[in-house]
Amino acid sequence: MTVDFALPAAREAHEPPEARSSGRDDVALMVSRRRAAQISHHAFADLPGLLLPGDLILVNTSGTLPAAVAAGGGLTVHFSTAMPDGDWLIELRAAHGSTTIPHGGGAPGQRLDLPGGARLLLTARFTARLWRARLSTAVVPYLLRHGVPIRYSYVQRSWPAQAYQTVFAGRPGSAEMPSASRPFTPQIVTRLVARGITIAPLTLHTGVSSLEGDEDPYPEYYEVPPMTARLVNLTRRSGGRVIAAGTTVVRALESAAGPDGTVTAAAGWTELVVTPGTGVRAIDGLLTGLHEPRSSHLQMLAAFAAEDLLTRCYAAALDRGYLWHEFGDVHLLLP
Amino acid sequence: MKNSPVAVITGGSRGLGYALARALACAGYSLVIDGRDEAALRAAAATLTTGPGTGTSAAREPAGADGPVIALPGDIADPAHRAELRAAAVALGGASLLVNNAGTLGASPLPALADYPVDALRDALEVNVLAPVALTQLLLPDLRRAGGAVLCVTSDAAVEAYAGWGGYGAAKAALEQACNVLAAEESAVRVWWVDPGDLRTDLHQQAFPGEDISDRPLPAAVTPGFLRLISERMPSGRYRAAELMPAGTRVSEAPA
Numbered sequence: 001m002t003v004d005f006a007l008p009a010a011r012e013a014h015e016p017p018e019a020r021s022s023g024r025d026d027v028a029l030m031v032s033r034r035r036a037a038q039i040s041h042h043a044f045a046d047l048p049g050l051l052l053p054g055d056l057i058l059v060n061t062s063g064t065l066p067a068a069v070a071a072g073g074g075l076t077v078h079f080s081t082a083m084p085d086g087d088w089l090i091e092l093r094a095a096h097g098s099t100t101i102p103h104g105g106g107a108p109g110q111r112l113d114l115p116g117g118a119r120l121l122l123t124a125r126f127t128a129r130l131w132r133a134r135l136s137t138a139v140v141p142y143l144l145r146h147g148v149p150i151r152y153s154y155v156q157r158s159w160p161a162q163a164y165q166t167v168f169a170g171r172p173g174s175a176e177m178p179s180a181s182r183p184f185t186p187q188i189v190t191r192l193v194a195r196g197i198t199i200a201p202l203t204l205h206t207g208v209s210s211l212e213g214d215e216d217p218y219p220e221y222y223e224v225p226p227m228t229a230r231l232v233n234l235t236r237r238s239g240g241r242v243i244a245a246g247t248t249v250v251r252a253l254e255s256a257a258g259p260d261g262t263v264t265a266a267a268g269w270t271e272l273v274v275t276p277g278t279g280v281r282a283i284d285g286l287l288t289g290l291h292e293p294r295s296s297h298l299q300m301l302a303a304f305a306a307e308d309l310l311t312r313c314y315a316a317a318l319d320r321g322y323l324w325h326e327f328g329d330v331h332l333l334l335p
Numbered sequence: 336m337k338n339s340p341v342a343v344i345t346g347g348s349r350g351l352g353y354a355l356a357r358a359l360a361c362a363g364y365s366l367v368i369d370g371r372d373e374a375a376l377r378a379a380a381a382t383l384t385t386g387p388g389t390g391t392s393a394a395r396e397p398a399g400a401d402g403p404v405i406a407l408p409g410d411i412a413d414p415a416h417r418a419e420l421r422a423a424a425v426a427l428g429g430a431s432l433l434v435n436n437a438g439t440l441g442a443s444p445l446p447a448l449a450d451y452p453v454d455a456l457r458d459a460l461e462v463n464v465l466a467p468v469a470l471t472q473l474l475l476p477d478l479r480r481a482g483g484a485v486l487c488v489t490s491d492a493a494v495e496a497y498a499g500w501g502g503y504g505a506a507k508a509a510l511e512q513a514c515n516v517l518a519a520e521e522s523a524v525r526v527w528w529v530d531p532g533d534l535r536t537d538l539h540q541q542a543f544p545g546e547d548i549s550d551r552p553l554p555a556a557v558t559p560g561f562l563r564l565i566s567e568r569m570p571s572g573r574y575r576a577a578e579l580m581p582a583g584t585r586v587s588e589a590p591a
Contacts, residue, residue, distance in 0.1 A: 097591060100587050
């Protein structure tokens with residue numbers, strides 16, 4: 001059971017907030033409180049005052065790759081996820097006018113010619129949408145040279161690569177931007193620090209946004225550094241709250257959490273899907289964008305807030321003109 | 336042992352018909368397919384049974400047919416061939432799905448109606464209207480018994496006025512209305528007529544001879560929508576394949 005609604009096109013963010021308003025932090029912030037079952041509406045710049053000294057915000061420092069490459073034969077390749085053996089999970093997209101839609105074809109052993117003389121070998125189907133594939137050259141340097149950011153058609157024109165990086169972005173590895181932390185600016189980070197709120201890094205290289213659809217999940221690479229694990233455990237022991245900036249952070253940190261919520265440093269591929277059934281053990285709150293109907297991200301949100309509260313949140317967001325997707329508004333789910 | 340459902344697909348050797356045959360084979364159907372080009376049909380049938388897509392590992396979706404694939408070369412305008420198709424389906428247990436996909440563009444390059452050779456027009460109506468209606472008549476007793484479905488491939492040329500498309504468009508319009516009435520008459524059978532959109536197929540290439548049509552999607556791009564129609568047994572009616580794509584399908588921009 002998940003929250004269901006129709007998402008009108010007018011509720012989709014068609015451009016970055018700095019293009020439609022005054023800056024990347026100029027987005028709306030909805031706050032829902034689980035215990036009080038209350039919803040309030042703010043600007044993102046109000047965030048420092050909505051959190052408490054001693055709270056810890058975890059951010060994903062994965063940088064966004066230009067992960068889309070035009071292949072021969074009218075196909076487009078979206079590079080999603082590096083696998084342990086060096087293969088990548090990729091999504092094949094078929095041309096549909098000037099746009100692309102998922103390509104149902106492809107066969108193991110098929111080779112695709114990519115720009116710059118690279119060749120991509122499809123090795124095996126992985127999910128209904130993703131293939132395992134091997135590129136004839138190192139993927140990340142190749143993409144940095146030949147790729148463009150994946151752009152879904154609700155974003156009406158292309159934006160420079162910088163629009164797809166958060167202020168925390170380091171090593172590139174994500175197929176799509178970990179966008180919950182996109183509204184953070186150096187000014188807001190400074191105000192958070194000045195209030196006694198800590199920020200700690202982890203990495204999860206996010207794949208193509210299949211999890212927005214009713215689709216099989218797939219593994220993603222993550223790293224929780226030792227100092228971040230210690231800060232999480234310290235925060236929990238000392239009564240602070242651990243706030244995940246993004247669903248990717250939840251997936252990574254919960255993968256590194258033991259049954260009692262104690263977090264240890266970890267790195268690897270995680271297949272964890274957080275739902276109300278799995279619950280969350282190490283995280284108290286979640287800052288996230290607005291998610292599509294029926295998506296598994298909404299299932300994850302239901303681990304942080306009761307379904308009737310979530311339903312009210314989404315009704316309020318639709319009613320008040322909140323904007324969806326990576327350039328849209330955000331939602332803070334607090335205990 | 337549970338028998339797999341049986342689908343009859345006309346024009347299954349290439350293009351959309353082949354993509355649908357593959358998708359249905361993956362979905363567990365036994366198939367009866369036909370085509371006028373015997374060599375192309377044999378080649379298609381061979382890849383449907385062994386699969387170019389037979390996964391070796393981590394394949395969650397079987398790429399080759401589990402059930403049998405019967406390939407019968409022939410022309411759907413030939414009554415004897417239509418009888419063969421039904422007999423083959425009966426031998427497999429009786430059709431529960433008929434996909435009327437085979438069609439002809441008519442004259443190519445596309446002439447204006449003012450100059451349309453009437454013989455070519457007659458041929459377009461014969462293959463695109465009379466043959467699928469006749470094959471549907473033949474299979475209806477089996478389809479009714481199975482609580483099955485008829486899926487006819489149509490075109491936006493049936494409803495839009497595109498210069499040059501008078502022959503094909505008029506034929507597809509007639510097919511659509513035949514489907515519409517059939518849906519009203521046959522309560523036990525679903526009838527869908529689906530506009531697949533412009534696809535990179537031989538038929539589309541014939542309509543635009545010498546033009547580069549590589550910007551059109553491959554037929555396999557739209558088969559998930561067709562499968563949804565079948566698996567969810569959606570109400571009878573006219574559909575566009577693009578609207579049938581499963582929820583969560585995101586459209587993205589092609590890299591320049």
